[in-house]
Each structure stands twice: as C-alpha cells, then as structure tokens.
Amino acid sequence: MKQTIRWCFALSILFLLSLMPITEAYAAPQLEVKATAGFQNKIKYGEGLPLTVTVVNSGDEFSGDLVIDYSESYGIGSAKAIPFTIGKGETKTLNLALPGLSEDMAYNSDYQMFYFYDGDWENGKEIPYKGNKSIRPNSFGQDTTFFLTLTESADRLRALSTVKMVGMGGSQIIHLGQMKDFQFPTDNAAYDLANYLVIDEYVLGDLEQEQQQAILDWVQTGGVVLVGASDNTSAELGLLSEKLPLTLTDERKTLKAEKLTVFANNKEFTEDIAIFGAKANEGSRVVMKSDNEPIAAINSIGKGAIIQTAFSLGDEPLSKQANYSFLLTELIKKANVNQIYQNYGGQNIKEQMTNEVGQMNELFPSFQVSTPLMITIVIIYIILVGPLLYFLLKRKDKREHAWWIIPAISILASLAIFAYGAKDRLVRPQIQQSSFYEVQADGSLSGYYVESLLSNRSGNFTFEAENGTTMVASKRMNPFADNSGNVQAMSILNEQADKDQLTVRDVGYWSVSSVLGESNIQEVGQFAIDLTVEGGNVRGTVKNEFPFALKDVAIWSGTKMINLGDLESNESIEVNEPVGSALLVPIAMSNGSQQYMGFGSAMKAADLPKERKNSLIRMSQMTGEQKTQPAIVAHTEDAIVPVSLKDARAEMSAINMIYQTFSPKTIFSGEFTLPSSAFDIAVNTEETSGYYNQMSESKFEWFMSNGSYSYEWTIPSNVPVKDVKWKELQLANTDTSSISVEIYNVATKAFEEVTSGRFSIKENIDQYISADGKIKFKVNKQASNGDDYTRLPELRLKGEVQK
Secondary structure, rough: HHHHHHHHHHHHHHHHHHHHHHHHHHHHHOOEEEEEEOOOOOOOOOOOOEEEEOOOOOOEEEEEEEEEOOOOOOEEEEEEEEEEEEEOOOOOEEEEEEEOHHHHHHHHHOOOOOEEEOOOOOOEEEEEEEOOOOOOOOOOOOOOEEEEEOOOOHHHHHHHHHHOOOOOOEEEEEEEOOOOOOOOOOOOOHHHHOOOOEEOOOOOHHHHHHHHHHHHEEEEEEOOOEEEEOOOOHHHHHHHHHHOOOOEEEEEEOOOOHHHHOOOOOOOOOOOOOEEEEEEEEOOEEEEEEEOEEEEEEEEEEOEEEEEEEOOOOOOOOOHHHOOHHHHHHHHOOOOOOOOOOOOOOOHOOOOHHHHHHHOOOOOOHHHOHHHHHHHHHHHHHHHHHHHHHHHHHHOHHHHHHHHHHHHHHHHHHHHHHHHHHOOOOOOOOOEEEEEEOOOHHHHEEEEEEEEEEEOOOOEEEEEOOOOOEEEEEOOOOOOOOOOOHHHEEEEEOOOEEEEEEEEEEOOOOOEEEEEEEEEEEOOOOOOEEEEEEEEEEEEEEEEEEOOOOEEEEEEEEOOOEEEEOOOOOOEEEEEEEOOOOOOOOOOHHHHHHHHHHOOOOOOOOHHHHHHHHHHHHHHHHHHOOOOOOOEEEEOOOOOEEEOOOOOEEEEEEEEEEEEEEOOOEEEEOOOEEEEEEEEEEEOOOOOOEEEOOOOOOOOOOEEOEEEEEEEEEOOOOOOOHHHEEEEEEEOOOOOOOOEEEEEEOOOOEEEOOOOOEEEEOOHHHHHOEEEEEEEEEEOOOOOOOOOEEEEOEEEEEEEEOO
C-alpha cells in the first residue's frame, strides 16, 4: 500500500512539472501586428517610403528587437533592427521610414518581413506573433511622377492629373490633406518617393516641428515644393516660410489672360486672374514676371527648390481653365531640379552604383597573381622532383628516401605559393573606398559612395557611419536560390542617435562584401574659382580650399578634361590653357565611356585605380545629367567618407572624386561658333498622352511615341545675344524617315518647315531667335513601324560680336 502511495505521489509531481512549460508559454508575450506602407498603399520602386507598424500585446511584456527584413531593390538590402518594448495589454504604433522596398518580395508567398527577438537579434529567441507577416503595396516604376498635395479640396488641383514632363511614364496624385487620420512623417526619407509637394492654402504651421523639418530636409535632398498665394501665406507655412522666394503684399492686381497664355507656352487662357503684389527675396530667381513685377520665383535649397506664385493655385477661374496644366508644367520645369528621369534601366541610383562603380571597386590588386612567377615555380618543382632529385639520390645511393622527400618538396612548394598569394590578406582586412561628391554652395559635400571589404577571416564585420551618411549592403546573390527573402541573414542595420551600425553577417574567409549609400558632409570646403574664357583660351586661378590634397585637378567641359595638375590643401594654380572653342560647355560623357569597365582587354592591377576613377566620373555625370555648367573635378586619396570598420584596423585604398560646377566669365570677340553641346535643350509633349524619355547620356537620343513635341534650344546666358550678328544657323542629323521638323519664326509668329536632313539659314537669322535667346522647333514623330527610338536634330550657330 505504501509503495502504491509513493508511486502516485511521484506521478503527481511529474504531472505538475509537465504543466510548467505550458504556464510559461501562456505567460509569454502575445503579439499581433498590423502594417501598412507608402501613401495610400502606393510606393515607388527603390525609393524611400513611410511604414506604419501597429503592435498589440495581449500577453506579458516584451522587450527586445523588432527586425524588419526587406530589400531596398533587387541587388541591395539590409534588415533593420529597432529596439522595441511593449507592456502587457498595450498597443504601440511605430511610424518609420524605409529607404526603399523591392517589389520582388511580393512574389514570394512565404516571405516574412517582421521578426521579434527577445533581448536582441544576435542572441535572443524569436517570438512568434499573429497578424501581418508582410505587406503587399502597389509598386510603381521609377518613371512614375508622384504629386503629394495639401489642399482643402482635391478638385482645386485636378489640373495636376494632366501635367506632362520629360520622362513621365504616368503620374500618381496623393491628396494628403484629404486622408483621414494621416500622420505626417518625421523622417524625410518617407517622402523620397514623391517628386513634388503642392501646397494650396494649407496651414502647414500647425504640424509638429519635427514633421515640418522632415519636409524641409526632403527639399534639401532634391524635393520640389510648389506653393500658391493666400491671404496669410507666410504664417501658414511655418518653417518653410523662412525659405520662400517671394514676399507677398496686401495689394491686389489683375493678371491678363494674354500673359498667362505666354507663360503657358502659348496655350490659350480666356480669363484674367487675381494676383498679389510681390517682391523677390534675396537669393531667389524670378521665372515669370509681368510689368517687371514677379509672378513666380524659385529659391534653390540644396538639391531641391521651393517654387512660389503670386496667385492662388486652386482658386477659380484659373483652376477651371482648360490649359492650366500647361502653366503648371512650365512652372515645374523652370525649377530645373534634377528629378531622376534618366534611363537607368528601372534601377535607382544606389543599385546603379553597384553596377557602375561597385563591380570595379570589388576588384582588389591582391587578386592578381604573377603568371610568369607561377610558371617558374612549377618548372622548378618539376626539375626538383624529377631529374635533379633522381640524379642526387642515385649519386648518394639513397633512392629509397624519395618516398618522403617528394611529398616534403610538394608541401614546401604549396606553402610558398600560398604565402605569395596571401601575403596581403592574412594580417588585416582590406577596404577600397570609392565615392563621388558634388560641392554645394555652402561648402558641404553631397554624393554617393561604395566601400568594399576583402576579409582576412570569416564571421561578422560591423561598419559605423556618422549622421548624414546612410548604409546598405550589396546582397551576396546566389544564382541557384531565391534571393528575395531572409535579408537579415546577410546584414542588419542598427540606427542609433550618434552613429548607425551595419553588421555584415557570415562573411566568408577571403571574400568580398560591399556597403554603399548616400553621404552628406557639412562644412568641408570648396574650390575658389576665378576663370575667364577669351579667344579660345581659359585663364585665371583655381584654389583648393579643402582640408586635404587633391590629385588630377581638371576643368570638365563637355566630354573634355583640361588637366591642371595636383593641388595641396590651400594651394592655388595659375591656369592658361586652350579650350578649343569660344566657351566652356556643360559637363557631358561621351557615348564610348562605357569602355572603362575594361571589356575587350585584360586589366592589370596597376590599371584598377584609373578604372575606379573613370567609373566615378561616369556615375557623377549620370546623376548630374541636367547640369548646365562646366565643372572643376579632382580626386583625393584621403578616406573622407565617414564610414569605418568597428573594432578592426583595415588597410584603406581610397579614391574619392569631387566636382564643383561654376560659371566662368566669358569674353566674346570676333567670329565664334556655338556647338550643340553649349546649348540647354528642353523637350515637351504637345499632347497629354505622349510619352518621351531621354535614353542615354546623349542629349539627342530619346524614346518618343508618335505625336507632336516642342523642342527648345536656349543660348548660354553668357553669350551677349544683343551684340551678336548671327551668320549661320545649321540643323543637322535630322532623321527625315520618322520625324518632320518646323522652326518658329519670331517675327511672323508662325512655324516654317525644315526641308532637309541638313538645313541651313544664312539670312535674317535674328528672326528665329527670341529676345531671351531661345530657338523653338516643333517635332512631329510619325514612325510607321512603331519604333519609339528617335534621334533629334542638332543645332549649331555661327556669329560675330559687333564692335
């Protein structure tokens, strides 16, 4: 009986112990996730977007890391780790910003985007949860233009739906002011998918300071704000009011319909509108004026701009005018902001960096092994283990020792080959840093970089970046596997207050991994440029005001580099060089520049620095395609990118390119010729349904659907148009099989037919040049085979300055 009681007691204890894990599981956090992305669930491929994550906890407190597993685009991506604590019965909403979201993940049904780790992601246990495992936003291509609006009624800005500009593959209009319970982002990256923010009598000043600052920071990085007039514009716009290009007065005036017609590229307006009196603020640029009073002006801020009008954007009768969209198009075009419409094959800039710069940057000189040396070692080895060893052993009558001597020699030879190949890889990791920066007006640097790591061991490597510099890893692609998910297994980003940390995980022994991103460095310096072009020569001085030495300083004019030499910090150089033309022209890249990758010829280790530099020049021109000025370009071998390897010393090889555009003083005298590369050109469709996009670095190769287009050439502003007697106007390379061209006669206010592929006018040339130096053409594209490729004609002017 006692034995039975003991067994029952023991079984009871075991039963109670078996219940303990169930009790613990019941007491664990019970999380449920709801997530949304983009604006109205719309995003743009490879561009920044808002992400809202709401977490409900019906269990015990959770404290650890929330890891968001995502890719910015197909080739780049790093998971993001966020410290996260939520109490029992609590609901928390995180308003975040992602630098991009690849649509490839939407095709993977098993893809999980959110992970919770108890403690931290490195050592913690994964916590299960319910709800959204991933998100499925509607993704649009890079050529889709996003308009965000702030207005009391969407009808006031319906003309935006028919705005058409170069490279637009379509448009999306998101009326933020009409969205219920919309939370304005506090991170400017959330606005990166937007091209334009249109503010129509909206009180922006009611937003929190951080929300207003996010909009201003977005403008700094390339966003464009279009602001209309109201009774109290300055007070309504909060932080933006300090950056407005116009100061409005209480005076009311009338702007005639005829003036609006001129502003809208001769598209007819039938009613006058009311405008405010205005004066231009210091540093702003007036782009539309009537009777010497500003109607619209622009203030450039960093890479972006604020456009302000002296009239309301949404009031009638303007908003009801049939051609209002053409006026808006002209306003936006005049901002001259490099909205990325270039043909990158559907890739964003950072992904393009991995191809144009990253592939070259990942080639290390230590990869190259001397072929003659290897052949010599093999020959010596064959001689040693062959006739020489046999002769020596036979002479000593010790041939029985060959069984251990031959393996020993093989081992020694292998060790020698290994030591030679690994001499630069054993002690420290190696890093190659390549970047290109544009010098801004305030002395800051803005650009992109790639850092490639050649590891000396296996395991994790952590990079640190200072504020203003982003990081993302180039994905280590497996051609035999699905690469769309589990990004956290490759790299994880921890954002911190002072420095961000990116951990590249499970790096193989002697393997290459790359980190890239956008970088903005404040108060660095600039070039002091004082150059004059006269008589086909450029003269003056260029001074290096950066705190580091510069190599291969050159004047970048068109596709030509005029070499000036090297400059130490605070050193100047006297310039007296032939230009080969009457003026310096905007930067450009020749069509043959893709040969920098070394295709068709074997590259040596000594060629790699030059090829890295060439790839940076090409990439900088692609991102600065709309530049209308020449530039000073150079590179430094100092590691100026604020990204470093944590807890490790690495051997650094840096090539960081810097360029700064400038306007040289140009003195024209006697006869001169303006080549096609000297002009600024603008293409615009005459039809709302037309599609057109520049297809390469050449200004004259386009994708254009059938239809009618305006084709406008602007003479450089430094040409004294009023003092020039024009001798000849030449139009060449017209593809008469697919397009017909007409030239606008300013005197008769009518278009005249261009009758041949090579067209020349030698009399009354002034009749075809407007007072502000513009020459207008109409291009009618009618390709019978449906081919969108179009070669636009090139213009050249010959003239003589009158004494």
